Amino acid sequence: MTAASTTPLRLGTRGSALAMVQARYVQQRLQALGHDVELVQITTKGDVSTAPLAQIGGTGVFVTALREALLDGRVDLAAHSLKDLPTTPADDLVVAAVPEREDPRDALCARDGLKLSDLPAGARVGTGSPRREAQLHALGLGIEIVGLRGNVDTRLGKVADGTLDAVVLARAGLSRLGRLDSVTEVLDPMQVLPAPGQGALAIECRRADTSLVEALGALDDAATRAAVTAERTLLAVLEAGCTAPVGAYAEAAEGEDGLELYIRAVVASRDGSLSIRKSATGPLGGAEQIGRDLALELLADGAGAVVDAGGPASKEE
Incomplete structure (x- = not known):
């Protein structure tokens, strides 16, 4: 599909x-390349259930229906928040593009313009994420x-009506929705590391549709792809030997020999009593190996024994 499709x-x-804002962004990027793109709304299990995500399947509840629509031919491509994608690849599907990522950090939205350090003891802070909680x-x-x-809007409303003193949300989502005015502090990753893949989009299509895979490659950002590959590889390795919440953040930066990847990661018990933080640096082209090696270091340092009290509930919201 080197030329625009009819x-x-x-x-x-x-x-x-x-999700619609993110899909329109992908639509506009493809339209700028000469493709005609129409949006098809798909309802997922995560959209219709109000139960905690761990009870309805954890990671994947927002993407399964979209993947089924891809596989049965109802849609040609799908746009996901990358952190919603399970780390295990889907048969017959491929992430053909990971566009340049938004700021992946978490953001505090608190009453009265308060920062995290200003919140009084006992302040009620809302989040559905065991990673943030830990x-x-x-x-x-x-x-x-x-x-x-x-x-x-529902979450911010809990602060506005006084139910909560603050909520913690992904800055990327607030930015895309034009709600950065609600942010009272962007959280330093030294305090709270984001979820692997947070702030990034994944554009998925059928592996066999090689012309579309090639066309979508024009939207891929190499630095973002490397960063999220390291983060998600780390998560995949840890998922095999660890039930605790995981945070990870990789960045591409100029090093002595060109672009290098720097990644930080944390494994923490949900009550915050135990946490292990480590970091690593390596060449941009070695993203998968960097993530794998760092995960193995975390496991060697006892990450497997840092158990989330909620068990499988350690999945990101």
Whole structure:
């Protein structure tokens, strides 16, 4: 598909406000390359259930229906939040493009413009993410973590109506929705590392559709692809030997011999009482090996014994 197709490409997406913004971004990028693209909304299990994600399947609940639509031919490609994708590849599908990523850090949205260090002991902070819960507890601020699901407006509304003192959300999602005015502090990764793949999009299609795979490659950003490859490889290795929440953040930066990848990772118990943090650096082209080696170092340092009290509930929201 080196030239624009005469048949519109059907781009599958969830129907949430954030998913639609992300899908329109992919649509516009492809239209700029001369492709006709129409959006097809697909309802996923994660969209219709209000139960905690761990109870309805954890990672994958937002993507299974989209992948089924790809495999049965209802759509030609799908746009996902990369952190929603299981680390195990789907048969017959391929992530053909990972566009340049948004700022992957977490953001605090608190009452009265408060920062994390300003929150009083006992302050109620909402999040549905065991990863955030673990790292916030580890800071020893004496805050209460309250489980939370729902879209961005629902979560921010809990602060506005006084139910919560603050919520923690992905800055990328707030940026894409034009809600950065709600952010009172962008959290330093030295305090709270984001989820592997946070802030990045994955554009998936059928592996056999080689012309489309080639066309989507024009949207791929090499530095982002390397960073998320390292993060997700680390997560995949840890998932085999660790039930605790995981945070990871890789960045491409100029080194002595050109671009290098720097990755930091944390494995923490959900109550914050135990945490292991490590980092690694290596060549951009060795992203998968860097992630794998760092995961093995974490396991060697006892990450497998850092057990999440909620067991499998350590999946990201």
